[in-house]
Amino acid sequence: MTAIFKRELRSYFSTPLGYVFSAVYLAVSGFLFALLTLRASSSDVSSYSSMMIFGFVALLPLLTMRSFSEEKRLKTDALLLTSPVSATGIVLGKYLASLTVFAGNLLLSCVYIISLGKYAAEHSPVSPARTFGCFFAMFLVGACFIAVGTFVSSLTENQVVAAVGTMAILSFFAAIALFNGMIDSYAIRTVLSWISLYSRFTNFTYGMFDFAALLYYLSFAAVFVFLTVRVTERRRWI
Amino acid sequence: MIEVRNVFKQYGNVTALDDVSFTVNEGEIVGFLGPNGAGKSTMMNIVTGYLSSTSGEASVCGIDVLENPDEAKKKIGYLPEQPPLYREMKVSEYLNFVYDLKKCTLNRKAHLDEIMAVTKIANVKGRVIGNLSKGYRQRVGIAQALVGNPPVMIFDEPTVGLDPKQIIEIRNLIRNLGKNHTVILSTHILSEVRSVCDRILIINEGRLIADEKTENIARAAASDRKYTVKVAGPRRDVLRELRALNGVRLAEDTGDGDADGAVFAVEAERGIDIRKQMFNMLAAKGWPIMELTPRGMSLEEVFVMITDEDERRRTAPGTRGGREG
């Protein structure tokens, strides 16, 4: 697993993909941060983090589209699948590599916080707990999105299909968050909010630690990682 | 060493393998031979655990590839039809990755240096794989299969895309590997199996139709006595005289020839050596022999004969289903 993780991580930065992703991520996050905190003269990053989470719908599929589809297209999966590595090891290696690139960018974008302290201090003090909570929420939702993206890329040989497919699924989650309130049926609303990744991180943004939410996000990611493992194993049975 | 029993493989409703069974003993080099789409790559993918069979079993060193895949995979080095190369990696980076992936325990530097030396890729080890020529990529693919020095090596068309000098070197490499490894290779090139393999398995349309020692097939090929002979003389007269010769079963004008003379194909009756007679007759007529080449039956012809025979046997009414190994 470590061998695959390392190779995957290195390949992000020996191809343009890693740089393109980082550039786009930092540009988008920088813009939104400036707009929603600095220009609004606010030290509260919660509106920034929820906007970013909507941005993830378009951003994170870029990170995962190649994961398995490229291996299938170039038949390099033959090497992985005929080596003494389990399907779980392969999937986890790839998943954790994508997650690491994402987390790296998230950490980089934390430097924005410094500017908050400088400019927003007089109006309202920066709350470390709330700020940390917002970034933690972004990380958790990102981890789930990456799991979905990795799963979709294991279903197709085509990177573009993987990217668009992932965006479609993530948009569905985003749409639930935006429009769920308008649905009349209480039952449907409850079911949809169960799979809505957006309705659970609010506590974090208030600086509260929500163990149930953490567990929810981790299980969500685990389910998609598990599904990817199943697809990878079934590859042989086609 | 390698045991395959009653393997079937369906792709949807295409039957790629139809009840294939064979064993390969330790230290043997076995060649898979068959026309395009015969099922060679499918068979190799099943033995290496990349694909699973629809039914039937495959085991390597006594380990079933489905029941205990991790152990079985440790025993196999595999060069798939399309070498599994990451184009953005450097050659040495890639081999180091394979080394880690195979959980290899040999001395890393010495082992990889040796592999790069025998496959002659040491001079490109710092280059990006995607920029290498096809032949070099093929060699990196072969190098990849050697990492960890597994006891069983499986090569799917190993010499495709190599230049003639490299083909000879890779064949020598495989022959050397055969001294202390078990090797399966697939190819369309019959001279390759003849020069490298101890045994030949011929596959046609998913069925194993011949399993023979190479020398037996070569002997079968040599037993038909055919010659091409180039004679400086008038075409029509020479042909007539050749046909009239005692012991000649068939003589034909090939239509070839140059300023030196015309080329004829001559086939003798079984058990008769016609060369002396032919020489005496042509000398008497004053038509000198410019070239005389024993043609035998080429392996290509043996191969076509065996596959044709198989097809005939299967399409003949009443014999459907009755086949022999």
Ligand SMILES: Nc1ncnc2c1ncn2[C@@H]1O[C@H](COP(=O)(O)OP(=O)(O)OP(=O)(O)O)[C@@H](O)[C@H]1O
């Ligand atoms: N993924 C697949 N889906 C459907 N059919 C397949 C698939 N892979 C192979 N086949 C079919 O299985 C049969 C055997 O293919 P295989 O690749 O094993 O042939 P081969 O002997 O290696 O041929 P070649 O000499 O061209 O490499 C062919 O009829 C092929 O069309």
Ligand SMILES: [Mg+2]
């Ligand atoms: Mg093939």
